[in-house]
Amino acid sequence: MTLSAVQADFFLHHLEIQSHNPEKLARFYSRVMDMKILRVSGEKLICEGPNRIIIITLGDDKNLSYAGMACRNELNLSRFRDFVMEKELILLDFDSNYYKPGSFSVKDPDDNVICFGVLEENNISITKGKYGPLQHLTFASENVEAFQNFYEKKLGFEVTDRVVKKNGELATCFTTSNHQHHTIACFKSALKGMDHHSYEVGDWHYIKNWCDHFASNNIKLMWGPGRHGPGNNLFVFIEDLDGNWIEISAELETVHGRPVKNWPQEEKTLNLWGNAIMRS
Numbered sequence: 001m002t003l004s005a006v007q008a009d010f011f012l013h014h015l016e017i018q019s020h021n022p023e024k025l026a027r028f029y030s031r032v033m034d035m036k037i038l039r040v041s042g043e044k045l046i047c048e049g050p051n052r053i054i055i056i057t058l059g060d061d062k063n064l065s066y067a068g069m070a071c072r073n074e075l076n077l078s079r080f081r082d083f084v085m086e087k088e089l090i091l092l093d094f095d096s097n098y099y100k101p102g103s104f105s106v107k108d109p110d111d112n113v114i115c116f117g118v119l120e121e122n123n124i125s126i127t128k129g130k131y132g133p134l135q136h137l138t139f140a141s142e143n144v145e146a147f148q149n150f151y152e153k154k155l156g157f158e159v160t161d162r163v164v165k166k167n168g169e170l171a172t173c174f175t176t177s178n179h180q181h182h183t184i185a186c187f188k189s190a191l192k193g194m195d196h197h198s199y200e201v202g203d204w205h206y207i208k209n210w211c212d213h214f215a216s217n218n219i220k221l222m223w224g225p226g227r228h229g230p231g232n233n234l235f236v237f238i239e240d241l242d243g244n245w246i247e248i249s250a251e252l253e254t255v256h257g258r259p260v261k262n263w264p265q266e267e268k269t270l271n272l273w274g275n276a277i278m279r280s
């Protein structure tokens, strides 16, 4: 029996992003996102907080090396591998200290690399620090239709919400690999690559604490507080030193098989409370 991504129950575990100055960016994540730095080399640093891991390597600013997804056991992973192989995708072996042997990666239509694996049991994450589990990643793309087709049809993510332009073109597509409203989403844009990554804190109170923490580090909010239409989550956004957008989110909708909803592309869809950052 094969399992789709949502049946296998994947969550976003870590990201590897690139920077022209990994050391400096790692210090930013350490200070502002309350993470400990593990230095692998001068060109590779790992930032870890409770349930959040960002690996930073030398490269082009704002470039994602890969997104690391994890599921709970090897049986689910192997049945998901069968699902993906049936769709005739090219699977590449993927080696990571975080995963047990057997992990693999795929490339989406924009060449974003997504890895799937089961976590090593001895990889105990840091438990002390501010609460903010890594939860979702969004892409920017010229072709959201191709994004939807790939993640829904080839990987078996479930589409939860879509934002549709007046001409019928897709402006945004939200997909999930578990019960959370979205784990990977995509905004139509002239840009390609990462749009933002998000930490889900569950409750407004934690957003307030993060904002106070940002203020004490002289970091201004670049957007929010607000509430998104799709996902109904509360949000604030900041920007890191390289211009990557970071979201702190709360109250993200839990989804159990409801019908897909199409939203109009307007400011209120992106922010029920106020101004929106329209991507296209």
Ligand SMILES: [Fe+2]
Pocket (backbone or CB within 6 Å): 136, 138, 196, 197, 198, 247
């Ligand atoms: Fe988000």
